[in-house]
Amino acid sequence: MKVLVVEDDREAARYVEKGLREAGHVVDLAHDGEIGLFMATTESYDVIVLDRMLPKRDGVSLLKAARAKNVGTPVLILSALSDVDQRVEGLRAGGDDYLTKPYSFSELLARVEILGARRSQPLLPDTVFTVADLKLDRLARRVTRSGQVIDLQPREFRLLEYLMRHVGQVVTRTMLLENVWDYHFDPQTNVIDVHVSRLRAKVDKGFEEPLIHTVRGAGYVVRQGD
Amino acid sequence: MTEQNTAAATKPALGALRRIAATTAFRLSALFLVLFSLSAAGFVMYLTDYATRAVRSQLVERVNNDAQTLLAIYESDGLPALIDAVGDRSRAPGANLYLVASTAGDSYAGNIILYDIAALTRTGWADLEYARDDGSIVTRDGFARTFALEGTFRLLIGRDLEEQSRLRAIMLSAGSWGAGGVVLFGLIAAALLSWRVLRRIDTLTETTRTIMATETAARLPTTGSGDELDRLAEAVNAMLDRIGTLMRGLEQVSNDIAHDLRTPLSRLAARTEAALREDQDPAAMRAALEAGLEDTRELIRTFEALLLIAKAEAGAGHHTFARVDLALIAKEMAELYEPAAEDVGLQLSVRADEPAFVHGHRELLARVIANLIDNGIKYGAQGTPAELSVVVEQDQGSVRLSVTDHGPGIPQEERARVLARFVRLDQSRTKPGYGLGLALVSAIAKLHGADLSLDDARPGLKISLMFKTLAAA
Structure with a gap:
């Protein structure tokens, strides 16, 4: 599975990258919103892990711009804002899942894999x-x-x-x-x-x-x- | 006193005056005074003018009447009779001014000497300067009417204007003094008023400064008169109370964070240190790491609960309130916790048959119920009977949510304390959890405007929340 991680905290990003690689995924990193948007719209990914607060362009804005350019990649939003209402806002902007920092890596991995698998699933749900x-x-x-x-x-x-x-x-x-x-x-x-x-x-x-x-x-x- | 001392002494006085002059009350008063003075001056002028004219027309009338009589004498008895009559009248006290003379200035009878005989050459009304025919040389002002008689003879009847000008002078001076007095009085009143207002505002300012500097418990003084300054002071005091509450809340949060996070953090640090220090086998290291991870998770949970309490107490989330069915949430939460309750031998029952709509936040209300049930499971497990009941019922315009266990309960005197953050009664120290459950319930209840009460379930604890019913849409 090919994953794009957009996270400005380089250490956290490296840690996520390492974990995802160990779980057998290919990982690209972007450290700000502009580069993140560029990569999300030019490359093809199975899942995007998107931090909400980013330099240059915040996560929600990136997500809206990407969705406007018909990028349908499932997006997992990471945020330090734990409000239920923040979560609703993130999902409304086009996010597929929302994870509050601090999170455990196993939680992140499980959600990324579920989101990535969703792509390969048939459009009609199995009965x-x-x-x-x-x-x-x-x-x-x-x-x-x-x-x-x-x-x-x-x-x-x-x-x-x-x-x-x-x-x-x-x-x-x-x-x-x-x-x-x-x-x-x-x-x-x-x-x-x-x-x-x-x-x-x-x-x-x-x-x-x-x-x-x-x-x-x-x-x-x-x-x-x- | 030296010059410097005088200067130093006058400076504060000048400063005080300047400050009084700078007040809105004083400026407004001054403006009104100017307007009032102008209109008062106008009024005095008008009054004086009016009175002067009234007096003059009265004089004219008297002169005319007199002239009528004298002319009648002249008509019937001729010039000599007129001269006699004028001679008689001239000597009467308070007499009019009389003169029978030729245009050349020869006087035949009367009581005046004219300075200018031009008055004799024309007939009708004219002002004139004259002196009394008694040897005095004082020039007087008067006005008179001249009648032409036979030949160059003229009859002049007039009146002294002294009286009129005196009246005018008196009126002007009285009016000016009066208006001046009013202005002075007004100025003093304005200064006093401004001083009074200024003094109160100074007190308010002073108190505000004190509050800012140190004494946060101080409040603005009120006079009890209920005037606008009192109302302002009351509003500011209410605001200060609110700020105080918020600040105490913040202080409490900081204390709580210090209290509840420091202990597990130290534990985590100690555990990690010990694992590093001792030469341990990989399995023990792993165990230490796992324990550390569990500590971290617990810390995160505590931290999140604290944040949520702080947010709920600050009123966050209120804008996303919607119409939610409390009965449904209660049923779902009971269903979620039922197996866990059964696991510890507790019968969890729910009675929430009717939909009960309230204005609220589904997730927060779910957390409230979850916390209450969780609490009930913790403390009601050894109760008799081993039952935990969740009830949602409608009661006269309100929805009552209650969770009842039959555990040890909470003594009456400790119930209020339990709701405060972190307070856990001593006997519960050994139970898992972090003492935030009820504090969170209390904060969310407050956010929803719900009344929270703890009652004795004999034995056990019944926690109730009363919400306002939302009319079915």
Whole structure:
């Protein structure tokens, strides 16, 4: 995956670059808004990581200009402004996701990978997700494993749907709260973990191969094999 | 006193006068005084002129009446009779001026001597200068009417103008003195008024300076009269109170930050230092790093909570308020926390059947409910019964949100303290968390204009928030 990181703090940018490279991505760096805009409009990227406060041209302005030039690349906005309202403003300007500084790298990586994968996904959303012998039918609202029906609560269904939609990709607890519950705060306690372990008890218990995995220090992933 | 001393003594006095003269009150008064003086002068002039004319017309009438009588005598009895009559009248006290003379200036009867006999050559009214026919040489002003008699004889009847000019002089002087007095009085009043206003403003200025310099608790004095300066002082005092509250808030935030961030920061520093110092195996190093990372995350969470409290208390986010269903948020939060509650053996129940619309911020309200439930889970887990209930109900124009646990509760006298930032009751020191939960709830409640109350759930704690209902749209 080819990622453009527009961040004026050179040390932070290098640290993000290093992390993304280790995760197997190609990274370009831009240290101000003008260069960032130039690179975003002339090169093709899978994801742009965009700091909100930049010299020469701020992140939101860069984003608007890029979108006006038909740059459809998914954009993850980084900001020290943690307000929910700031977040709404960033998304309205054309951002696809919003991450508040300070963030953990695992959170950033998970979000970048989800955003990058979104590009390669078919335009029409799948109605049936399948991972190994686990099958989720969105229209019939039915989950089966090895043909055996698993009875899920509506929220558990949406949780599993989100995990399966991003099969093989790490999703963080915050991402689950944002996408499954539509709330944007740090729940602070283990509320999400308990939901996942309940889901796991229904989906994985009694089957030989576990499909919902915990990624230490990051979140969860649904995948086949270990 | 030396010259310098005198100069030094007069300088402040001059300065004070100058300051009085510079006040708006004084300037306005002075302007009005000038206008008033001009109109008063005009009025005095008019009055004088009017009175003079009135007196003159009265004199004219008297002269005419007299002339009529004398001419009647002349008509019926001839010149000698007229001369006799004029002679008699001339000697009466307070008599008119009389003269029967020829145009050549020969006088036959009367009580005046003319300086200029031209008055005799023409008939009708004329002003004249004369002297009394009693040997006096004092020149007097008068006016008289001349009638032509037979031949070159003339009858002149007139009146002294002394009286009239005296009246005029008296009126002018009285008017001037009066107007002058009024102006003087006005000036003094203006100076006094300005001085009074100036003195109060000086007090206000002085107090303001003191407040700026040191004494932030000082307030502007009011006289209790409710005048415009009092109202200004009250408004400024209210503003000072508000600033004081904000400043105390800021101070509190700084103290809180110092208090709650310093401890984990020192812990983090110590942990990192120890890991570096000791020759440890990679696994122990890794453990130290992980613990350090967890500390950092905790610090970030604390920091964010502090920021959010500060923002909520400053009223930020209010402009994005919208119509939100508190019942729905409560249900979603209860659903989010239900498994976590069950994990610690707590039955979490929610009763929020009717939609309850309030004017608010969905995310902030969700955090409030999340914090309350989180708190309930922490302290209500060992309660009897092990139940935690979330209720949203409508009650006469308000929406009540309450979260009740049956844990140890909070003693009456400590409830207010609990709402303050960071205060955690001693028995809870061992529980995880950072004491910001209820402070955040309190700040967000305040932002929403909701009343927060803590009650005894016998046993346990019931935390309620009363919101104003928003009429269904």
